[in-house]
Amino acid sequence: MELLSLSAVELATAIREGKTTAVEAMKAVMERIDQTEGQYHCYVTVDREGALRRAEETQKKLEAGTLAGPLAGVPVAVKDNLCTEGMLTTCASKILENFVPTYSAEAVRNLERAGAVLIGKTNMDEFAMGSTTETSAYGVTRNPKDLEHVPGGSSGGSAAAVAAEECFFALGSDTGGSIRQPASFCGVVGMKPTYGTVSRYGLVAYGSSLDQIGPLCKTVEDCAVILEAISSYDSKDSTSMDRKDTDFSSALAEDVRGMRIGIPRDYFGEGLDPEVKTAVLAAAELLREAGAVVEEFDLSLVDYAIPTYYTIAAAEASSNLERFDGIKYGFRAEARGLHQMYKATRSQGFGSEVKRRIMLGSFVLSSGYYDAYYLKALRVKAMIKKAFDDAFSKYDCILGPTAPTTAPRLGESLADPIKMYLGDIYTISANLAGLPGICVPCGQDGKGLPIGLQLLGDCFQEKKLLRAAYTYEQLRKETAAGTGER
Amino acid sequence: MAKEYETVIGLEVHVELAARTKIFCGCSTAFGGSPNSHTCPVCTGMPGSLPVLNRKVLEYAVAVGLATNCNITRYCKFDRKNYFYPDNPQNYQISQLYLPICRDGWVEIETEGGTKKVGIHEIHMEEDAGKLIHDEWDDCTLVDYNRSGVPLIEIVSEPDMRNADEVIAYLEKLRLTIQYLGASDCKLQEGSMRADVNLSVRQKGTEEFGTRTEMKNLNSFRAIARAIEGERNRQIDLLEAGESVVQETRRWDDAKETSYAMRSKEDAQDYRYFPDPDLTPVSISDSFLEEIRARQPEMPEEKKKRYREEFDIPDYDIGIITGSKQMADIFEATVALGSQPKKVSNWLMVETLRLLKEKEMDPEDIRFSPENLARLIALTEDKAINSTVAKEVFEVMFEEDVDPEKYVEEKGLKMVSDEGALRKAVEEVIAANPQSVQDYRNGKEKAIGFLVGQTMKAMKGKADPGSVNRLLKELLS
Numbered sequence: 003m004e005l006l007s008l009s010a011v012e013l014a015t016a017i018r019e020g021k022t023t024a025v026e027a028m029k030a031v032m033e034r035i036d037q038t039e040g041q042y043h044c045y046v047t048v049d050r051e052g053a054l055r056r057a058e059e060t061q062k063k064l065e066a067g068t069l070a071g072p073l074a075g076v077p078v079a080v081k082d083n084l085c086t087e088g089m090l091t092t093c094a095s096k097i098l099e100n101f102v103p104t105y106s107a108e109a110v111r112n113l114e115r116a117g118a119v120l121i122g123k124t125n126m127d128e129f130a131m132g133s134t135t136e137t138s139a140y141g142v143t144r145n146p147k148d149l150e151h152v153p154g155g156s157s158g159g160s161a162a163a164v165a166a167e168e169c170f171f172a173l174g175s176d177t178g179g180s181i182r183q184p185a186s187f188c189g190v191v192g193m194k195p196t197y198g199t200v201s202r203y204g205l206v207a208y209g210s211s212l213d214q215i216g217p218l219c220k221t222v223e224d225c226a227v228i229l230e231a232i233s234s235y236d237s238k239d240s241t242s243m244d245r246k247d248t249d250f251s252s253a254l255a256e257d258v259r260g261m262r263i264g265i266p267r268d269y270f271g272e273g274l275d276p277e278v279k280t281a282v283l284a285a286a287e288l289l290r291e292a293g294a295v296v297e298e299f300d301l302s303l304v305d306y307a308i309p310t311y312y313t314i315a316a317a318e319a320s321s322n323l324e325r326f327d328g329i330k331y332g333f334r335a336e337a338r339g340l341h342q343m344y345k346a347t348r349s350q351g352f353g354s355e356v357k358r359r360i361m362l363g364s365f366v367l368s369s370g371y372y373d374a375y376y377l378k379a380l381r382v383k384a385m386i387k388k389a390f391d392d393a394f395s396k397y398d399c400i401l402g403p404t405a406p407t408t409a410p411r412l413g414e415s416l417a418d419p420i421k422m423y424l425g426d427i428y429t430i431s432a433n434l435a436g437l438p439g440i441c442v443p444c445g446q447d448g449k450g451l452p453i454g455l456q457l458l459g460d461c462f463q464e465k466k467l468l469r470a471a472y473t474y475e476q477l478r479k480e481t482a483a484g485t486g487e488r
Numbered sequence: 489m490a491k492e493y494e495t496v497i498g499l500e501v502h503v504e505l506a507a508r509t510k511i512f513c514g515c516s517t518a519f520g521g522s523p524n525s526h527t528c529p530v531c532t533g534m535p536g537s538l539p540v541l542n543r544k545v546l547e548y549a550v551a552v553g554l555a556t557n558c559n560i561t562r563y564c565k566f567d568r569k570n571y572f573y574p575d576n577p578q579n580y581q582i583s584q585l586y587l588p589i590c591r592d593g594w595v596e597i598e599t600e601g602g603t604k605k606v607g608i609h610e611i612h613m614e615e616d617a618g619k620l621i622h623d624e625w626d627d628c629t630l631v632d633y634n635r636s637g638v639p640l641i642e643i644v645s646e647p648d649m650r651n652a653d654e655v656i657a658y659l660e661k662l663r664l665t666i667q668y669l670g671a672s673d674c675k676l677q678e679g680s681m682r683a684d685v686n687l688s689v690r691q692k693g694t695e696e697f698g699t700r701t702e703m704k705n706l707n708s709f710r711a712i713a714r715a716i717e718g719e720r721n722r723q724i725d726l727l728e729a730g731e732s733v734v735q736e737t738r739r740w741d742d743a744k745e746t747s748y749a750m751r752s753k754e755d756a757q758d759y760r761y762f763p764d765p766d767l768t769p770v771s772i773s774d775s776f777l778e779e780i781r782a783r784q785p786e787m788p789e790e791k792k793k794r795y796r797e798e799f800d801i802p803d804y805d806i807g808i809i810t811g812s813k814q815m816a817d818i819f820e821a822t823v824a825l826g827s828q829p830k831k832v833s834n835w836l837m838v839e840t841l842r843l844l845k846e847k848e849m850d851p852e853d854i855r856f857s858p859e860n861l862a863r864l865i866a867l868t869e870d871k872a873i874n875s876t877v878a879k880e881v882f883e884v885m886f887e888e889d890v891d892p893e894k895y896v897e898e899k900g901l902k903m904v905s906d907e908g909a910l911r912k913a914v915e916e917v918i919a920a921n922p923q924s925v926q927d928y929r930n931g932k933e934k935a936i937g938f939l940v941g942q943t944m945k946a947m948k949g950k951a952d953p954g955s956v957n958r959l960l961k962e963l964l965s
Contacts, residue, residue, distance in 0.1 A: 085536045098535070105529055107536060204536040210765035239538050240768050318765055321568050324579035325533045329631070344572055367570075367760035376762060 005030045006167040010076045010224040013170055014117075017064065017075040024064065024075030024119055027170070028057035031077045031121060035168050043143050044163035046082045047090050048122040053077070056119045064117075072227050074117025079169035081160050082123040083130055084110055084215070085204040089120070093206050094138035095128045097351030098332045107204025108239070109173060109215045109232045116231035121169055124159030128353045129323065130180055130208040132156050133422050134415045137355040142412060147189060147451055151409040154184030160218045161188040171219035171228055175205055177212045178311050179404070179429025182441035185218055186404035186454025189443045191225050191471070192218045196461045197436035198243035199229075201236030207322040209315035210241075212433040222442060222472040226250040229464065245462065253465035258473045259293030261466070264397035266301035269428055275407045281445035281453040282403045288477050289401070289470065299396070302389050304431070306382050308423055311430040312359075313366050313379035320363025326351065358419065387435040394460035399470050401457055402428055404441040408451035428456060438464045442471045444478065491728075492692040495720045496700075497655055497685060498609075498647035501662060502640050503672045504616065504680040505548045510637035511615050512539030512582065517639070519678075523621070523632035531637035533577030538766050541566075545639040546589070546770065548671040549613050550780045552641060553590030555665050555787060556608050560777060564589045566613075566767045569759045574631050575617040583642075585761045588612035589770075595665070597657040606658050607646030614640050647686065647697065652713040659683060659709065664788055667813045673852060676708055683712060688733070689723045698723070699733040703747060705740050715740040718747060791816060799829040805837050812851035815840075821858030827865045835861060839879060843886050856889045864892040871952050877901045903950050910943075910951060914959045917942045928964060936960060 005027060008016065016022045035048055057077070063069035080086060083093045085103035092098045110120070127137040135143040135158025143158045145151040146166040153162040157174030161184035164172050174181040176194035185192025193216045200215040207213060217228035230251055235244040265286060270279055290296040328334035328347030335346035352360070366375035393400060405425055415422040432439040437458050444455035455474065459467040510517055513530035529537035553560050564587045568580040593608035616638040621630045643662060649655050663674040663681060674681040688700035703719055706712045718740075723733050736752040786794070788810050795806045809815045815836055822832045844851060864885065868878045873896055881892045881901070896902055904910060917939055918925055927935035936957065943956045 091535070093535075101535065103534070103536070105534075202536075203538050206535040207766075238540060240540050240766060317762060321570055321580055321760070321762070324570060324572065325535065325577065327572060327574075327579055329574045330532065330577060331534070340574070364760060367762050369758045369760075372760075372762070 006034055008170070009221045010073060010171045010219060011221070011227055013076050014073055024057040024061040025054065027075060028053055028077050028119060028121070031169060034166070038146070038166050039168060041144060041149060042146055042162050042166050042168070043141055044124055044159045044166060044168050045079065045121075046092055046094060046123050046125050046138075046140050046159070049089055049120070052089070053119065053121045060117060060119050069117050071115060071117030071231070073113065073231055076118050076170045077121045078113060078118040079121050079124045079160060079163045079172040080110055080113075081126055081157050081172070081174045083126060083175055083206040083208075084123075084173060085206065086110055086120065086123065089123065091123065091206070092140070093129045094126045094140055095326075095352065095356070096139040096333055097326045097347070099139075101332050103204075105204065107215075108201035108234065108236045110204065112232045112234055113173070113228075118231075124157070124163055124172060124174075126159055127156035127180075128356050129206070129319070130156040130175055130177055130213075131319070131355050131359050132416075133179070133183060133425055134410070134412075135159060135162075135184070136412065136416055137353055139353055144412070145188060145409050145451075148409070148449065150411055151451060152187065152412055152415065154187035154405070154409060156180040156184075157192075157218060158184045158187075161185050161190055161192065164188065164190045164218050164220060171217060171224055173215060173232070174218050175208075175213055175215050176429075176433065177209045177315060178426045178433050181216045181218060182404050182429050182439055182454070182456060183426070185441040186443075186456075187409035187452065189446070189452030189454075190218055190220060191222055191440070191442055191475075192216065193225050193229060193440040193464075193467075194432060194438060195229060195233065195464055196243070196438045197433075198241050199233050199245060199248070199438075199464075201234060201239045201242050203236055203238040203242075207318070209318045209433075210322060211318060212311075212315055214433075222440075222468060222475045223251070223254055225440065225471075226254055226468050247462065247465070250464055250468055253468040254472050255469055256473045256476045257293075258289055258470055261289075261294045261399065261470060262397045263289060263294045263296045263470070264301075264393055264400050265296065265298045266304070266393075266400060266402060267298050268301050268304040269402035273406050273424070273427075274403060275447070277447040278403050278405075278407060278453050281447075282401070282455055285444040285455045285474060285478070286401050288481070289474055292473060292477060294470070296401070299393065301393055301400070303382070303386050304427070307386060307431045307434060308427060310379045310382045310386065311426070311434055312362065312423060313375050314383060314434070316359045316363035317367050317376050317379075318363070320360045320367065323352075323356070323360055355416070355419070383434045386431055390431070390435045390437060390458075390460070394463075398463070398466045399457045399459055401455070404428060404454035404456040408447045408449070408453060432458050436461055438462075438467055440467045440471050442475055444474075493689045493720075493724050493727075494692045495650055495716070496647050496688050496690060496697055497649040497651075497716065498700075499643075499645045499649070499655065499658065500684040500686065500702075501643040501645075501659070502682040502684075503552075503643065503662075503666055503674060505545055505639040505641060506670060506672050507542055507544040507548065507639050509542055509544070511542050511545050511613065511639035512637055515637065521634055523630070524634060526634040527636070531577070532633050533579075539582060539764075541767060541770065542639065545613055547780055548639075548669070549589045549611060549641050550772070550777070551669045551784060552643070552666055552671055553593065553611050554781060554784060555669055556590070556593040556595050556611070556643075556662075558590035558593030558608060558611060560772055561587055561589055561591060562772045563587065563769055564772070565769045566764045567761045568764045569761055571757050571759055573617075574629070575620050575636070577618065577633060577636055581615060581617065582764055582767070583614035584612035586763065587769075595658065595661045597654060597661050599653045599657045601653070604648075604654070606648045606654070609644045609646050611641050611643050614642060616640050647688075647700075652716040655685070655712060655716060656709050659712070664811065664813070667852065668785055668787055670785075675850075675852075679707075682706075685712065685716060685719070687716060687719050687723070689720060689727065698727075699735050701733065701735065702737045703740050704737060704750070705742075707742070711740060711742040714742065714745055715747065718745060722747070799823070799833075801830055801833045805833045808841070809833065809836060814854050815851045818854060818856075818858050818861065822861045822865070825858060825862035827862045828869075831865050831869075832861065835865070835882065839882050840886070843883065854886075856885045860885055860889060860892055867892055867896060872896065872902055874903055874949070874952055876949055877903075901950060903952050904947055910947070910955060911959060911963075913946045913951075914943055914956065914963060917946060918960075918963060925964065936964075
């Protein structure tokens with residue numbers, strides 16, 4: 003049995019059935035990390051000893067019958083902006099180079115309750131600001147499909163670790179597409195649930211009103227099972243929702259008959275790579291053939307999503323990142339006097355993309371500009387939500403590309419930040435409107451780089467997305483088997 | 489001729505709420521505790537931590553709003569006030585700018601100048617900051633976050649006050665109202681009530697406001713009165729000298745009776761207020777409001793009215809007793825135990841006030857129980873002790889809340905009711921003081937007082953002066 007190629011659900015089943023153990027699975031992961039991590043650099047921290055110890059403890063509990071979680075014994079990687087008790091949590095920033103939290107994020111605790119075993123912490127864009135994982139203070143992560151290309155971001159380390167089989171699944175966070183876009187670039191499944199579904203307690207905030215935690219994994223089935231495990235109502239998070247419908251794995255049926263799928267014409271215009279367009283439309287055709295009602299429509303306000311997003315996210319970030327000041331934890335620069343210390347710490351501790359967004363956010367919140375920028379952005383956000391409400395009165399799902407292109411080459415994006423920001427065009431609306439979105443692989447371009455299909459749903463309609471995505475995934479597997487492609 | 493100036497004053501009053509836990513986490517608000525022992529990831533601003541509103545804080549804020557005739561904002565929000573300082577672990581304070589919980593209220597105050605309404609612009613909820621401790625030995629500064637996240641409300645008045653008397657009356661009114669609600673103990677000295685004074689002057693008769701200053705560090709009513717006087721004079725002097733008042737924050741130094749500028753408006757920070765995305769807006773339901781309304785206790789004015797109807801005690805006494813929640817509570821509880829209202833009122837008005845003044849205590853610090861006061865009153869009613877002994881016992885009770893019955897018993901302070909023993913003592917005093925006896929018999933009525941005193945002395949105070957008087961007159965007739 004080739005352990006590493008198993009999905010999380012398959013591995014959990016094999017462990018439960020005694021065909022392998024949590025320890026063997028973790029050892030296999032460590033071997034793979036030894037072989038490939040030098041090339042890919044998916045992780046900021048690999049907690050080798052801790053991971054093996056945790057795997058042993060989990061195996062003992064499994065054998066004693068005291069642990070029966072759906073992910074029992076499955077090694078997981080967690081993005082480095084999720085707090086892990088006793089384990090370095092850097093947000094890929096120098097300013098948190100020595101920060102060891104005293105508590106774990108609620109989502110991480112939920113995973114531990116489900117039996118998953120933590121491997122370590124994955125690389126990311128600094129404070130989740132970026133689309134390539136190149137803004138990390140600890141070096142870039144490379145795309146396992148092609149080392150010359152980026153894995154996407156900001157959850158690039160998590161997506162790459164799944165693609166490189168350096169873990170069985172991973173957690174990421176998505177503020178403007180940071181789960182879905184790297185999933186697309188690395189050819190894995192990634193999902194951002196409805197805002198409020200997964201507790202944000204312990205997620206180091208970037209844009210608090212937009213941030214959601216979600217899975218990066220190999221299959222849609224894994225996605226449903228992981229999401230089910232991490233979703234919870236949490237009284238420690240005021241924005242957490244008390245949902246009764248988080249039995250997401252019940253949605254895994256291969257059936258889209260009568261499902262109404264809308265394709266926004268606005269998502270297929272200028273700037274979309276023709277190869278991406280072809281692959282995505284082919285996916286839509288497959289779903290239509292399976293019985294879905296697929297039609298094009300006009301989703302308005304698409305052009306306003308990017309400025310709105312960068313105004314709101316930067317504003318919140320400028321305030322959220324104020325706590326990193328050298329006083330209580332993290333990096334402190336030597337300087338004479340309080341204000342000099344603040345300046346030196348933050349100047350040396352933050353990278354340029356983070357500073358850019360702090361400055362942008364401070365500007366849009368400053369007196370005299372607040373109404374013109376921040377308040378206006380909030381109004382546009384409400385209008386975008388309304389546009390989606392209208393769309394979801396007609397459609398069960400909205401289908402389109404996850405990103406306009408496949409993964410760019412390393413070093414291409416940061417030189418032109420505006421262009422990089424424009425790459426978020428298809429993903430950020432879901433964050434502004436609080437919607438769930440899933441990315442499923444739907445082919446590759448001429449260079450062999452993966453292409454991702456994105457499905458968006460109305461708030462709380464993850465099950466519809468999972469059913470459509472699962473159906474597509476199964477159909478594609480059958481088609482690929484027919485043509486010998488994978 | 490010198491111009492006549494009018495002082496215009498508005499107040500910002502911070503009140504620490506009586507909630508047992510902090511505004512956004514479950515940490516204790518108890519005073520003291522070793523540094524950083526009442527803290528958690530939330531109130532120390534750890535990465536990833538999130539605030540959750542304490543419902544009790546909302547209840548108190550709404551209760552204060554209702555008691556001060558405010559409109560309650562049915563959809564209110566929290567905002568972040570961004571500024572860097574180490575006592576503030578997130579480097580933003582969670583407060584309310586755009587949609588505060590209460591708006592447009594008023595309270596009525598009474599001064600020698602008559603009664604008037606002082607408008608309340610708004611009341612908002614916010615968190616307190618930590619405390620910086622400067623270590624002189626190590627030349628460093630340490631932070632204690634025990635106070636970080638302690639719940640506060642800020643009550644912002646309209647610029648409706650014109651002199652220190654009105655300011656003090658307004659503060660006393662607020663303090664009394666809030667104490668009645670049990671929302672805070674409102675102690676200025678201990679900082680659970682803090683007032684900043686916004687003051688400007690203008691020529692009498694003009695409508696336009698002058699440039700105002702804000703005065704901080706006012707720790708007592710006396711300091712507030714002095715600071716108002718000082719600032720008024722400073723501003724008038726400036727204007728008379730042809731200079732202008734600078735809009736600035738000033739710190740009052742009560743020992744030197746002077747203030748100095750802390751920061752001017754020019755270097756005022758831009759706080760970049762915006763709605764806190766971590767806290768969902770608070771919707772106040774009808775039922776929540778009704779619940780708070782139903783729970784509102786009887787307020788001072790209603791209590792006064794009721795006392796006038798129910799108890800035959802002077803209006804002045806009613807004013808003093810209802811002027812303190814603790815006094816009113818003791819009064820009512822003692823009366824409920826069967827004591828005569830007038831007697832209870834006398835104990836509070838005379839001996840209690842005397843001892844409070846002597847010991848520099850507030851009525852809120854009274855420790856004796858209504859049960860013991862009722863017992864003491866019963867002892868005097870039954871003539872078991874006389875008034876001199878009663879005062880003695882009360883002093884002990886005031887200090888230690890002793891049971892007067894037991895105390896009188898133990899110390900042997902009971903009056904001698906044995907007629908024979910008393911008669912014997914009187915006879916002895918008559919025999920020993922022939923001159924006074926002669927004086928009395930010659931019509932000098934006052935001489936009897938001396939003989940009563942001598943008898944009381946012989947009885948070591950444990951006799952009823954009335955009985956002594958009666959016996960003397962009987963034996964001398």
